[in-house]
Amino acid sequence: MVFPRSMTVLDVSEITPVDIKESPADDSKSIGIVYGKLMHVDVIQNLENGYSEISTWDYRSMRDIRGFVPTKLLKTVELNKKYGIVVALSQQKVYIYEDNALIKTFLCSSGLDDNNYFTPKGLYRIGERGESFFSPKYGQGAYYWVRFNNNYLFHSVPFDENRNIIEEEAAKLGQKASHGCIRLAIEDALWLYNNIPQGTPVIIKD
Structure with missing residues (x-):
């Protein structure tokens, strides 16, 4: 079994929720949340206005979701290799x-x-x-x-x-x-x- 060596997470604490926005704007409504540090998010595209489109799992609706988060919150982390x-x-x-x-x-x-x-x-x-x-x-x-x-x-x-x-x-x-x-x-x-x-x-x- 081969495991990933890295993953993309939101760079906030493990128990801090981040709003997933409907559109790439500060005043856009929240359509879901994802928690930091531990859950992988797929980055679809990085926009020029400081937002990125992501695909992930919404903690509120318990469904797959696609939306926008600030690009500055995205972080690639190395995984334990052992x-x-x-x-x-x-x-x-x-x-x-x-x-x-x-x-x-x-x-x-x-x-x-x-x-x-x-x-x-x-x-x-x-x-x-x-x-x-x-x-x-x-x-x-x-x-x-x-x-x-x-x-x-x-x-x-x-x-x-x-x-x-x-x-x-x-x-x-x-x-x-x-x-x-x-x-x-x-x-x-x-x-x-x-x-x-x-x-x-x-x-x-x-």
């Missing part, structure tokens, strides 16, 4: 590569694929991480989260408000079950957390 990750949604598996050779395969649970909860396909890179989080909105948390697109994370199967693993959710590994993140067994989430560096490419596909 590791690479492929998420195969149709198989509900995560493949870990080292020096382009497959070294690990993890069973996972991706988004449920309804209108609100699905896992976006595309090219990303690994960002920040943390030991755990809890979402009051869902009444769930998880261990060993690793970001690949704003609130989209790799993390363990979920725990409840008492930090106990929810066994019925853990039993769903291998089928679509999450709110959009990539769930992993605790030991697999810990391995990824400990071993995969920032800047590692992530390809999410069918």
